Amino acid sequence: MVSGAFVEVAPPVRSREARAAGMPDTVPASPALWQRVRRIAPPYLYLLPAVVLLVVWTYQPLAQTFVLSTYSWNLVPSTPMVDVGLGNYERLLSTPELGRSVWRTVVVILGILPFTVGIPVAVALLTRRVRGRAQGVYRALVFAPMLVAPVAGAAVWQWLLDPSAGAVNRVLGTDVNWLNTAGTAQLSIIVITGWHVVGFAVLVVTAGLAGINPDYAAAAQVDGASRSQVTRWITLPLLSPTLAFLVLMTVLLSAQWTFPLIDTLTQGGPVGSTTNLYYLLWEYGFRSHDAGLAAAAGVLFFLGFIVVAALLTRLAERLSHHDD
Amino acid sequence: MSRIQLQGLTRRFGAVTAVDDIGLDVADGEFLVLLGPSGCGKSTLLRMIAGLLPPSEGRLWLDDTEITHLPPQRRDVAMVFQSYALYPHLSVARNIGFPLRTRKRPRAEIKAKVAEVAATLGLTDLLDRKPRELSGGQRQRVALGRALVRDPGAFLMDEPLSNLDAKLRAGTRAEIAGLHRRLRATTVYVTHDQVEAMTMATRIALLNEGRLEQLGTPSEVYDAPASVFAATFLGSPAMNVVDTTVRAVDGTLVAEAEGLRLSLGIDADIPDRPVRLGVRPEHLTLTSAGGQGIRAVVTAVENLGSEEVAHCDTGVSVRGPRPLGVVPGEAVTLSARPEHLHLFDHDSGRRLAWQAASVPQPV
Ligand SMILES: Nc1ncnc2c1ncn2[C@@H]1O[C@H](COP(=O)(O)OP(=O)(O)OP(=O)(O)O)[C@@H](O)[C@H]1O
Ligand SMILES: [Mg+2]
Numbered sequence: 001m002v003s004g005a006f007v008e009v010a011p012p013v014r015s016r017e018a019r020a021a022g023m024p025d026t027v028p029a030s031p032a033l034w035q036r037v038r039r040i041a042p043p044y045l046y047l048l049p050a051v052v053l054l055v056v057w058t059y060q061p062l063a064q065t066f067v068l069s070t071y072s073w074n075l076v077p078s079t080p081m082v083d084v085g086l087g088n089y090e091r092l093l094s095t096p097e098l099g100r101s102v103w104r105t106v107v108v109i110l111g112i113l114p115f116t117v118g119i120p121v122a123v124a125l126l127t128r129r130v131r132g133r134a135q136g137v138y139r140a141l142v143f144a145p146m147l148v149a150p151v152a153g154a155a156v157w158q159w160l161l162d163p164s165a166g167a168v169n170r171v172l173g174t175d176v177n178w179l180n181t182a183g184t185a186q187l188s189i190i191v192i193t194g195w196h197v198v199g200f201a202v203l204v205v206t207a208g209l210a211g212i213n214p215d216y217a218a219a220a221q222v223d224g225a226s227r228s229q230v231t232r233w234i235t236l237p238l239l240s241p242t243l244a245f246l247v248l249m250t251v252l253l254s255a256q257w258t259f260p261l262i263d264t265l266t267q268g269g270p271v272g273s274t275t276n277l278y279y280l281l282w283e284y285g286f287r288s289h290d291a292g293l294a295a296a297a298g299v300l301f302f303l304g305f306i307v308v309a310a311l312l313t314r315l316a317e318r319l320s321h322h323d324d
Numbered sequence: 325m326s327r328i329q330l331q332g333l334t335r336r337f338g339a340v341t342a343v344d345d346i347g348l349d350v351a352d353g354e355f356l357v358l359l360g361p362s363g364c365g366k367s368t369l370l371r372m373i374a375g376l377l378p379p380s381e382g383r384l385w386l387d388d389t390e391i392t393h394l395p396p397q398r399r400d401v402a403m404v405f406q407s408y409a410l411y412p413h414l415s416v417a418r419n420i421g422f423p424l425r426t427r428k429r430p431r432a433e434i435k436a437k438v439a440e441v442a443a444t445l446g447l448t449d450l451l452d453r454k455p456r457e458l459s460g461g462q463r464q465r466v467a468l469g470r471a472l473v474r475d476p477g478a479f480l481m482d483e484p485l486s487n488l489d490a491k492l493r494a495g496t497r498a499e500i501a502g503l504h505r506r507l508r509a510t511t512v513y514v515t516h517d518q519v520e521a522m523t524m525a526t527r528i529a530l531l532n533e534g535r536l537e538q539l540g541t542p543s544e545v546y547d548a549p550a551s552v553f554a555a556t557f558l559g560s561p562a563m564n565v566v567d568t569t570v571r572a573v574d575g576t577l578v579a580e581a582e583g584l585r586l587s588l589g590i591d592a593d594i595p596d597r598p599v600r601l602g603v604r605p606e607h608l609t610l611t612s613a614g615g616q617g618i619r620a621v622v623t624a625v626e627n628l629g630s631e632e633v634a635h636c637d638t639g640v641s642v643r644g645p646r647p648l649g650v651v652p653g654e655a656v657t658l659s660a661r662p663e664h665l666h667l668f669d670h671d672s673g674r675r676l677a678w679q680a681a682s683v684p685q686p687v
Contacts, residue, residue, distance in 0.1 A: 218376050219409035221396040223470065224426035233425075237413045 062302070069295035075285070088296035097272070097280060098297075105276040108190060109254045115194030116250045117243055120201035124209055125231065139206070143199040150196060150260035157192050158265055182273040185266050189274050192265075193258050201246055208242030209235070244316035251312060252305055255279075277301055326387040326400070326477035326510055327352045328373065333382035335368050342368040344534035345382070350478075353508040355501075359521040360531035361557070366514040367406070369531070370480050373512060375399045386477055397426075402471035403480040406487075408463050410455035410470075417442070417451040420469040427474070441469045461492045468500070478510040485520065497523060518558050522546065530554050548666075552673040555602045555666060561633055563666070564608070564640045566618075568601040570594070570667070579665065583619040583638065589662030590678055599676060600668040605633065605643035607664035610656050617659035622650050 069088055071081040092098060123142070130138055145153070160167045163177040178184045216238065220230045236243075255278045262268060268275035268283060275283070281301065285294030328350040335343040343365040350356045358366045371377040373384060375396035383392045391399050402423070410419050417438050418425075424434045442448045445465045455463060464484055471479055484500070485493045501524050504511055515521055521528050522542045530537040530545060530553075538550035549555035549563070556562040568579040570588065577588040579601045586601070611617060620636035625648065632646040634656075642648065642658055650656055667676040 213407070213409070215405050215407050215409035216411060218371075218374075218396075219403065219405055220411070220422070220426075221376065222374050222399075222401065222403045223423040224397050224474075225422075226397060226426070229426055233422075234411060 065295045065298050065302075068291055069299050071292050073291045074289045075291045076289075084292065088292040089300070092293055092296050092300065097275070100272070101275050101277050101280040104186065104274070105255050105278075107186065108193075108258055108276055109251055111187075111190035112194055112197070112254045112257070113247070113250055115198045116201040116246050119194075119198055120205040120246070121236075121239070121243070123202050124205040125235070128206075128209060139203065142202045145196050146199045148196070150257075151264055153192065153196060154261050154264035157188075157261075161188060179265050180270050182270055185270060185274050189258050189261050189266065192261055193254070197257060204246060205239070205242060208239050212238045241316060241320040244312070244319050248309065248312045248316065251308060327385075328478055328510060328512065329385040330373070331383045331385075333369065333372060333384060334380050335365070335372060335377065336380045341534050343372065343379075346531075346534075346536050348529060348536070348539070350510060350512060352510055355504050355511045355513060355524060355526045357521040357525035357528050358512060358514045358531060359518065359525075359528050359557075360516060360537075362516060364531045365534040366516070366531060367482055368534075370403070370482050370512060370514050373478075374401055374403050374480050400477035401480055402474070402476035402478075404467045404471050404482065404484045406483045408455075408467040408484075408487075410463055410466055412455050414454075415451065416447060416453050416455070416458070416466050419455065419466055420447075420473050422470060423474045437473055438469075441473045444472075445469050460487050460489075461496065464488060464496060468503075472503075472507075476509075478512065481511065481513045483514055483516070485515070485517070493520075500524065518560070522558070530557065532557075548675065549602070550675050552600060552602070552668045555668070559604055561605050561641045561643065563602045563604050565600050565602045565668070566638070566640070567670070568599060569596050570599050571596040579667075585616050586618070586660060586665060587616070587662055588665060588667075588678075592678075592680070598670040600670055600673065602666035602668060603660045603664055605641045607660050608640070608642045608658040609644070609660070610642065610648065610650060611659050615657050615659065617657045619655070619657050622652050622654045622656060624652055625650065 070083060070085055072084045072087070073079065073081040127138060158179070161169075161178040163169065163175070163180075166178075168178065169175060176184055178188045212235065216234050217230050220234045225233065255276045258274075258276065259278050259282070262274050262276075262279050263282075266274045268279045277297075281294055281297045284290050284297060328348070330346055330348040333343060333346045334341065346369060348356070358369060360366055368377060372379050375391070375394060379392065383390060385391065386400060411422065414422070417435075420441055421434045421438045424437060429437075438451070439448070442451055445468060447462070447465055447469060450458065450462060450466075455466065458466065464487070467484065471481075481500075485496055488496060497520060504524075513520075513524065525542050527539065527541055528545045529539050532553050538545055538554045540548075540550075545554060546558050549558065552565055556565060566581060566584060568581040568584060568586075570577055570579050572578075572593040575591055575593060577590045577592055577594065579586045579588060579599070581601075586603075608618070618638070618640060620638045620640055622634050623637050624635045626633040626635070627646065630646060631643055632648045634642045634648050634650050636642070636656070636658075640658065668674060669676055
């Protein structure tokens with residue numbers, strides 16, 4: 001008879017035990033300080049040029065605006081700047097013009113929203129099936145107004161809106177002095193700005209639609225959804241991040257888009273009816289030469305828009321669905 | 325549940341003919357697998373059945389109604405997409421309930437039906453999650469649930485398992501097969517995986533470059549491949565196919581080539597004919613060198629766990645229980661029984677069957 005015993009087969013050696021058992025250590029010792037710096041530094045070095053440009057062109061002027069807003073100064077280099085503390089802010093908040101211009105800005109934003117969201121969505125959905133060369137031609141047509149310089153566009157519109165010989169009055173059969181009547185001046189500014197930006201918005205929406213996987217619409221159709229149900233339940237919800245982006249752009253930039261038109265067509269009039277926040281700021285600084293007041297207004301708008309932008313981005317993030 | 329009939333279905337994309345004159349009759353309750361290599365037109369064919377792609381030519385019927393020109397909403401089929409296409413902004417419950425919502429069913433009914441389907445698929449705990457919060461296997465089941473929630477006339481599935489890992493795939497394969505046994509639902513299932521096709525199908529439709537290559541039960545397609553393409557597409561490793569000449573020797577037919585001589589077991593006398601001879605690796609046996617068969621030298625031996633595959637210098641491979649008992653470099657002779665030999669026409673590649681001439685009647 002042969003005697004014996006069962007022996008457990010040893011598992012593969014693990015590295016921690018190997019080190020304890022005195023085998024060669026494969027993990028290097030902690031690196032010297034400069035080595036660590038060399039390892040950490042590259043991303044910051046890559047960022048450096050961009051950061052320098054941002055500081056020089058954005059953050060430094062911003063800081064200077066803050067400083068300027070506490071002085072009284074008429075923009076003439078030879079006159080001294082007088083420190084007035086928060087005086088400019090008190091003056092600004094006590095003018096009735098401010099409240100009125102905020103309200104007009106809101107009107108401009110609401111008036112331009114249909115041009116940046118409503119019309120583009122409708123146009124992009126309706127023309128999705130345009131294919132081939134027709135698609136290129138059609139896109140170029142829609143985008144063309146964006147390429148017209150705002151001041152040149154304004155000159156042409158001034159001519160079209162002319163109360164006596166303008167084409168608009170002739171086509172509508174009306175007799176309105178569009179740019180010199182309090183009610184219609186603001187409307188004209190909104191429509192002309194909308195005409196400028198609508199092509200860009202259509203392109204953004206078209207790109208957003210193209211980014212949606214067509215399988216979703218196909219699946220919904222097989223699941224029994226009619227064309228309008230697919231649009232309402234699948235396409236529009238999946239498009240919502242794009243729409244949120246457009247709303248954000250409109251809210252933050254509408255008043256800026258109107259500036260060249262206001263300056264060319266109405267100069268803020270008649271009787272201030274087209275003076276929105278940006279135009280007011282510009283008037284303070286470069287008409288009244290009140291640099292401190294303009295800077296204070298700039299600071300207030302800056303803070304106000306930060307709050308609005310934060311709210312809207314939070315909303316946009318909530319709406320976006322990770323499509324995978 | 326319904327029967328699906330296709331007649332001369334063709335789809336062209338410009339100069340490419342993706343699906344070429346396909347005729348199929350899928351019986352009620354059948355599990356038909358569309359099998360074929362990548363790009364052979366499986367998805368295109370399935371999308372035409374779903375109504376997502378209009379055919380260039382041909383017609384199709386669901387039961388007795390022609391649906392060739394019906395939009396997808398009005399065809400009574402449910403489809404599981406390769407990408408699952410779960411609506412990313414809707415919860416699992418709303419995804420599964422979507423087909424009922426489009427049919428304007430009352431909310432309570434949708435809720436009950438969703439709960440019932442979720443219970444069968446083990447999704448009850450996941451109903452409030454969004455698709456991105458699910459694993460691949462869970463997504464696959466949600467996609468299946470969305471198809472199951474309304475009793476459709478037929479299920480169409482486009483490679484639903486291709487995104488899963490090997491283990492999950494085996495599990496889900498069994499799940500789908502079980503579901504089909506329970507529901508007896510007419511199913512058209514697309515795959516390029518021969519294991520899925522062999523294990524799940526009641527019939528396999530093998531496609532090649534848009535054309536139907538063979539239609540038959542898994543055993544028919546495996547045991548009697550209709551062409552060299554079918555023979556080499558199914559089976560792993562693929563069937564050995566060698567160019568040979570059939571000639572009569574001493575009153576029986578043999579296939580001959582250099583270093584190869586296999587008896588076909590047919591007593592007849594015909595003129596020499598070039599053919600392609602096919603034999604599956606598992607039907608070759610190793611015999612002592614020097615006998616009749618295929619003479620070859622082993623170049624490599626692969627270990628599959630339970631079996632081994634020996635590859636030889638002539639391109640022939642042998643498969644058998646491990647150990648095969650050969651080593652690379654060894655000269656071997658391989659033999660096969662006549663009933664395991666397949667003959668294909670040398671030019672067309674179609675299967676050749678032996679048909680004994682009727683005995684001449686004495687006048
Ligand atoms: N929209 C299209 N435009 C042009 N050609 C297409 C289009 N869709 C498919 N094809 C072509 O039709 C052929 C079949 O495509 P299909 O998607 O049906 O293949 P498949 O068998 O599903 O392949 P896979 O297994 O890779 O999914 C391919 O050659 C493909 O390039
Ligand atoms: Mg496919």
